[in-house]
Amino acid sequence: MQTPPVTELSTRAREIFRLVVEGYLTSGQPVGSKTLASDGALNLSPASIRSVLAELEGLGLLAAPHTSAGRMPTEGGLRLFVDGMMQVAEPSDAERQAIERRLSAPGPIEAALEATSAILSDISGAAGMVMVPRREPRLAQLSLVPLSPDRALAVLVGEDGGIENRVITLSSPVMASALEQASNYITARLNGRTLAQAAAAMRAELANGRSQLDEASRDLVERGLAVWSEDAARRPVLIVRGQANLLDETALSDIDRVRSLLDDLESKQSVAELLDSARDADSTRIFIGSENRLFALSGSSIIASPYRDREGKVVGVLGVIGPTRLNYARVVPIVDFTAQSLGKLIG
Known part of the structure; x- marks a missing residue:
């Protein structure tokens, strides 16, 4: 059933509907005619209120979950209230x-x-x-630090000062000089770029043979990129x-x-x-x-x-x-x- 616009409700019906919705949102319980009559805001008898409640139920704005129980708003009624009647309370x-x-x-x-x-x-x-956020942070530096003959720590530093670490596994023992060379190579291409942008630039250089890296350092660059790309995909x-x-x-x-x-x-x-x-x-x-x-x-x-x-x-x-x-x-x-x-x- 399509709910009517709020302008089609009488003043009395709007006020009763508002009180029912607000009472339900506060307590989570259906609101009955006796409750509405007892608070004195309407100055109406329970019988008159019940008549309006029945009218609002017929319009698809309210529903009675149990026989002789109070009313609660339908989803359509909530939508009408939210879009046309709700008065927001600004944060304190x-x-x-x-x-x-x-x-x-x-x-x-x-x-x-x-x-x-x-x-x-x-x-x-x-x-x-x-x-x-979908957007990747801008990066400032990546350092490769030896941990053991077959492991290294990749330390990524963002322009915002954030630092993250990842452990990478090495295919064979690597000299500290190769780690330093790979770190400098990556950092030079990271400045002000996202990881995806830097990775694209580095892979293009490696594929075209334009880099001066030796084989061990190239492997480190690829592994460093792989661990960060994999991590981003899993976030x-x-x-x-x-x-x-x-x-x-x-x-x-x-x-x-x-x-x-x-x-x-x-x-x-x-x-x-x-x-x-x-x-x-x-x-x-x-x-x-x-x-x-x-x-x-x-x-x-x-x-x-x-x-x-x-x-x-x-x-x-x-x-x-x-x-x-x-x-x-x-x-x-x-x-x-x-x-x-x-x-x-x-x-």
Whole structure:
């Protein structure tokens, strides 16, 4: 059933609908006519309220999960509320400062991504997610340090000061001079380039015989490139934190839905593809329940926002996933602000 636009609802129906949705998002429980009448905001009898609730149910905006129970919004009702009625609550100064403080802690960008997913989980009470940026960092230096006759340590230094180490296996014992020659050769071609760009340039030189490297050093260059390229291919596309938040008391009454959601999160590639669809959004996007095929069974919602580097280019997407009763008004601006804060750290 296609839900009507909010403008077609009477003032009374809009107010009752708003109270039901807000009450449900706060408690996770259906809201009944007696509850609405007792708070005094409507100045209507329970019978009058029940009549409007029945009307809203007939329009497909509300549903009664059990006979004689209260009403809760349908997915269509939530969409109507989010798009046409919701009043967002901007993050408090304390929340802004907490987000910026945790993101600005010293360390590589991976640590900031981990912190971002944890922040989103802590504040939303759901699970936080961050897509790892597709863009590779600019590199400054690669050093090969001998560890044993058949092993060496490849130390990669980024322009942002980040340092990562990988152990490579040597095909035969190599002199320290060959390690130094290969290190200098790679570093000279890394400056200001991504690994992929540097690798393409080096392989072209080696293939065309333009390099002055001896056979041992050429082998080291190839092995050094291989270990870093392999590592990049294995890096996770998505960081998820706070899955345990999804197992609250309300969720345990619908354990099949929660199990389906956790299975979705285990399949990170599928969730990452959904997040990726928010890359071109001008602002935060909200996916509610079966609006997306991936969450048709789990009945979950995602609030997602792209984050940009200092040049304004989208480099990733972050967000929150949880039950459809997420506190959208509070979480949406938190996600948006966190995306802006993370973007400031991306070079």
